[in-house]
Amino acid sequence: MEKRYKLVNLDRPDRLELRMHDFHASDVPRGCAPYSLDVLADSQQRKLNKLKVNIVRxxxxxxxxxxxxxxxxxxxxxxxxxxxxxxxxxxxxxDFFSQSRAEIENAVTEYLLEK
Incomplete structure (x- = not known):
C-alpha cells in the first residue's frame, strides 16, 4: 500500500507534524479542502454514485x-x-511521443500481435 504523509495537528494548533499514513482511495486530494459529506441530499448522493459507476463501466x-x-x-x-x-x-x-505516428502505430500493432 502506498504511504503518504499527513499533517497532524497535535495538542496545540501552532504545532503541526508530518506523520506517515497509508494511502486510502477516499483520502482528500493534497491541497483540497476536506470532503463535506452533508452537502448533498441522499437522492443527490445516490445519483452521483450511479453516475460514477456508469462512467467506470x-x-x-x-x-x-x-x-x-x-x-x-x-x-x-x-x-x-x-x-x-x-x-x-x-x-x-x-521523446516517446515525438516518434513518428507510423513508428508508434507499428509498435502498437506488433505489441498487439504478440499478445
Whole structure:
C-alpha cells in the first residue's frame, strides 16, 4: 500500500507534524479542502454514485474494445523503464511521443500481435 504523509495537528494548533499514513482511495486530494459529506441530499448522493459507476463501466467498455490504448500505455512504460530516467521522466515521455505516428502505430500493432 502506498504511504503518504499527513499533517497532524497535535495538542496545540501552532504545532503541526508530518506523520506517515497509508494511502486510502477516499483520502482528500493534497491541497483540497476536506470532503463535506452533508452537502448533498441522499437522492443527490445516490445519483452521483450511479453516475460514477456508469462512467467506470463506460471506461471499461471503451478499453475493452480499444486494446491499442492498453498497448500504447504498455509500450510507453516499457520505453521509460528501458531508459530508466531518474530525473527526466517528462523528457522521456516527450521523446516517446515525438516518434513518428507510423513508428508508434507499428509498435502498437506488433505489441498487439504478440499478445
Amino acid at each position: 463506460e471506461n471499461q467498455k471503451y478499453l475493452a474494445i480499444h486494446p491499442e490504448v492498453r498497448a500504447l500505455v504498455a509500450l510507453l512504460l516499457r520505453y521509460i523503464f528501458a531508459k530508466f530516467p531518474h530525473f527526466h521522466i517528462h523528457r522521456s515521455i516527450t
